[in-house]
Amino acid sequence: MTNRGRSDLTSTEIARMLGVSDESVRRWxxxxxxxxxxxxxxxxAxxxxxxxxxxxxxxxxxxxxxxxxxxxxxxxxxxLERVGPVVERVTGVALIRASVWRLLTGRLGWSLQRPERRAVERNDSEIVRWVAHE
Structure with a gap:
């Protein structure tokens, strides 16, 4: 190991120590x-x-x-495809799909929800009875 000061370190050595790219160190x-x-x-920003x-x-x-x-x-x-036209109708501003997503999740605090896929005819109490007796 040499007895060099910190200013003597190469960009590559500093980058390795910090876990960044050589180019970042050179830019800094x-x-x-x-x-x-x-x-x-x-x-x-x-x-x-x-x-x-x-x-x-x-x-x-x-x-x-x-x-x-x-x-x-x-x-x-x-x-997203339904919300976009509503935003444009209400505000007069057309947003691309990614911007609609950011509006919903970021500004409005909404989250992705997926509806459960269930048959309309489904009878939960009948299913419970059937499982218990069959």
Missing amino acids: RRVWEEGGADGLRRRP TARPPKLDDAPVDRVRAALEQGAQTDGFEADLWT
């Missing part, structure tokens, strides 16, 4: 050389702001809580 070094510690400080503010999201929530049958669907189930 460039930023350090150009701006010091301030250059390395975390900055707020620069993602695109959401297309819908809180008020339109509340209107979408109210429309969805009335149920899918209110919007003319036979079954009272919401799918």
Whole structure:
């Protein structure tokens, strides 16, 4: 082992120690050389702001809580394909499928639900009786 200081370590050695890529270490070094510690400080995310503010999201929530049958669907189930047109009707904003998913799961706090597949004719009490006696 050599008696080198930390500044003598190669990008590859630092990357291995930190479990990151060599390119990340080289990028960090460039930023350090150009701006010091301030250059390395975390900055707020620069993602695109959401297309819908809180008020339109509340209107979408109210429309969805009335149920899918209110919007003319036979079954009272919401799918991404069904929610998209409702969002556009209520807000005037067209969302792609992924954005509808983020709206439902992120902003509205909804989760994926799958209906149970059961025959309409199913009689649970008859099934219990049959299992107990047969």
